[in-house]
Every structure is written in structure tokens, then in C-alpha cells.
Amino acid sequence: MKKYPATVGDIEFDKKLDDADFKKCSSEKWRHFSFQYYQGSKQFSYRGEKIAITEKLKKENIYSEKYINGYITVRFLVNCEGKTGLFRVQHMTMDLKDSELDAELENRLLQFTKSLNGWMPKEIKGLKVDYYQYLTYKIENGKVSEVLP
Template sequence: MIKAVCFLALFSFGLISCQTEKSRSQYPVTVGDIEFDEKLDDPAFKKCTPEKLISVQYYQGSKEFGYKGEKWAIIEKLEKEKISSETKKNGYITVRFLVNCEGKTGLFRVQQMNADLTVTVLDKELGDRLLRFTKSLDGWIPKEIKGFKVGYYQYLTYKIENGKVSEVLP
């Protein structure tokens, strides 16, 4: 009887263990990883690390802003573009993306929030214009860890006041 109970317990644990292993594989390696989406992403964009390795998040590694000319260069370029909206709404539009070890960008994702930080579509056209602007930025600097260039996630949050970008975060 004891052998039967032990066998049943081990057999049940084996089934649970196998099912747990399968469910883990559906999640990204690291929380926040952006998975390739053939409807949104450029198939020519390549990550520098194999899929099993992580890309560095924006808060890891060096504390400098990884863009030539720093954030001021982005702000100057944005001011020249004069991107705005007729809707006069307030909120935030965040564009998150991956910078690979060559300084090229891809896997762009956009999230819009109102002034109360509730996820919503603040202004689709403005979001599309800011996405195109962010994609046009070509001065991203690869990060290095122990002498190796690595890809990293970056984001730009555009604060919108009365339909105009009033601030670029971080």
C-alpha cells in the first residue's frame, strides 16, 4: 500500500512538473521582453544575442542616456518637426523599443495614457507621428558590458499638454 501511494505521488508530481514546464515556455525570458510580431516589426531587424539570452533593460548598465548628443539632441529634432495635434488633449505617449549592438532600433511598441494614467487611445494620429519620429532617430549608442556590446530596451515618453509635446521623458 505504501509503495502504491509513493508511486502515485511521484507519478502525479511528474505530471504537474511536465505541465508547469510547458506553461513556462509561453512567457518571455525576462519580464518586459518584446516578442517579434510579423504584423508590426521589420524582419530585417536582428537582436544581437541569441533568443535564450536577455537584452538589457533601460535601467541596467550605464546611467548615461544612450543617444549621441543625449536627450537634448532628441528634443531639438522634435522641436524642428513641430509635431502636434488639433485635439488639445493631455496625457502621455510612450514608445518602447530595442536598440541592438549595432545601434539600430526595432520592435517598437506604443502605449497611450490620459492625464490620469489610464491606458487609452489619446490621439491615434499623434501617436503614429511620434512613432515615426522615434523610428527616425539614428543616434543610439550600443551599451557595453565587460567589453561586449549588447542590445538594450529603451523608451521615450512624450508628455502631451493641449495637444503638444511639452516634455520628453526619461
Template sequence: MKAVSLFTLFSFVLFSCQAEKNRSKYPDTVGDIAFDEKLDEAGFKKCGAGKDRPFSFQYYHGPKMFDYKGEKIAIVQKLKKENIYSEKKVNGYITVRFLVNCEGKTGLFRLKRMNSDLKDIALDEELENKLLKFTKSLNGWMPKEIEGLKVDYYQYLTYKIEDGKVSEVLP
């Protein structure tokens, strides 16, 4: 009987350690962007990393959904001045998702592209790179405040492409 009890206890401890080990490979919350030294600037820091704030919020948390100086219209106007387009008359969507930290600095940029049928497909690598560079250049993001605390949050911009030109910026 003593051997069975010890075996049961040992098995429980062993499986508990394995479960804990497996959990650590997943992000703290769904959608977290993990730091990648090949893509991300080494100096960019998440303010929320730590015990008191183990996760980042999404753009829609808090009183305002779009925290950019001058709102979305300022981004659209800047984009028009840049005159970014593709010689290839492609159609689809290019989404750039990133993190705005509690200081209003941006980092952890990730790009997703889809055709008009929402299938993951490369549209035009040059256009994608131009829009990624443009998004990185936007420096009017404001820190989000929730319950009096400045927090990190994920933001995205989706560029709708029609005939090689940006026809709309979402959200």
C-alpha cells in the first residue's frame, strides 16, 4: 500500500512539472507578439513586462479606440503625402500590427497580407516594405491610460489596396 501511495505521489509531481514546463512556451495572453532579435529593435521595451502588469492591452481597451495625435485623419494625410503605391495593379489588404508601450514608443511590428478573397498571399513585397516603413515612421502614438495607469497596448493598421494604391486605412 505504501508503494502505491509513493508511486501515485511521484507520478503527480512528475506530471505537474511537465504541465508547468509546457505552459511556459505559450504567450501570457492570446495574440502577444514575442520579441524576435531578427525583426525587432533591441532597445524597445514593454513597460508592462513584470508581475504587476504581465500582459498588454488591445487598441480597443480604454476610453478611446484610436490614440494617435490628430486621430486617423492625420495618418491618412501623411500617407497621401508619401504617395506610396505599387506598379503592379494588386488588390488586397496589408495589415501591420505592433505594440505601443506606456511611453508612446512603438515596436514589435508584424505584417500580414491577404488578397481580396482574404487568402494569405504575397501581394507586392516592395509595397509591403514601404507600408511597413511608413507605419514605423508614425510617431504620434499616445500612451493609453486605464484606471490611472499608463499601459502597453497592441495597435494595428490595415491598408486596403485597390489597383496598387491604398484606398482606405482601417480601423
């Protein structure tokens, strides 16, 4: 019988995808629980806020040669030290149907997301906690037109 994750949406370690050096570091109290990005402080927990990410993305000039439209979401865990890991990618058409848009573009956006090093640790009730974060890249005509949330 397969063991269920501690909470719905938990990302399980996969040795083919994940860095073995990345560690969750929740306290004993929250050992089996990772929070979502919206729990704890309600602000976007990145140094320079979302605008810093969009400015860095513009400098990287990441785009697709293909005329594609849709969404590429990268979801990951930020540990109590502000380090990131357990990255997962999901892709959708504009009408939210699962569809690979452009594997090269997805990989470039994944690498870009992994390169972001301004994530801030969160505290809940005085304890530093791990939390899930995501970035959704809206793709229009092969270019990122918006970064969500």
C-alpha cells in the first residue's frame, strides 16, 4: 500500500530530478508539514518583490521560436534558510488543458527559476518553516508576457 503524503500537494523527493543536497529543515513541531506560499506573511517573499524577478527575466531574454500560447508553472519548496529545491514543472494551454508547449522553453524557464536566489525564509508562530512557492509564466506568441502570482 502506498503511503499518502502528509498534505495534499506535497512534493516527494525524486533522485532523478532533485538535488540530494537540498534538505527540508522544518522544526520538530512541523516536521511532516510544509506550508504554502500564502501562509504566514501575506507578502511575496522575494528580495525586491516580484518586480525583481520580472526585471531579471527581461535581461535573460528567454523566449520560444515557436508561436505558442499558454502557461508554464514551476512549483518548488523554499526551506527555512531560503534555499530552493524539489522543482516541478506543469504546462497548460490558454484554456488550461495539459499540453507540452515547448520543451526547450520549459527547461530555460526552469533553469531561470532555479537561479533565483532571493527567496526569504518564513516564520509562523516564531518558527522558521519550509514553504511551497510557484511562479507561473504566461506565454503569448512565444514570449513571457506576465509572471504570476
